[in-house]
Amino acid sequence: MSDILLVITNLPDSASAQQLARHIIEQRAAACVNQLAPCTSTYRWQEKIETSSEVPLLIKTTTDAYPVLEALILALHPYELPEIIAVPVSAGLPAYLNWVSQETNSCKE
Secondary structure (H helix, E strand, O other): OOOEEEEEEEEOOHHHHHHHHHHHHHOOOOOEEEEOOOEEEEEEEOOEEEEEEEEEEEEEEEOOOHHHHHHHHHHHOOOOOOOOEEEEOOOOOHHHHHHHHHHHOOOOO
């Protein structure tokens, strides 16, 4: 079984978040994508403090599928510099983690 990752990214609206989530699943780059409720993000960008509404995605994938997932996010994300953070999953329900691994098994670079 591949190591499991939780990947986080944010998009500017629900439509773009849903489109990206669907494409990720169609390509088997992840087993599941959770689209969360919009949130407010505050950050510094190009020397200005910005505040914007964003839609977070929580993406369950494997280290083997991660390169494909990252490439998909970079290709389809509307931001110049999208947030892409991968957090290793150190524990979880074995049957669920196995399912994530199986669902991404046919993901090819």
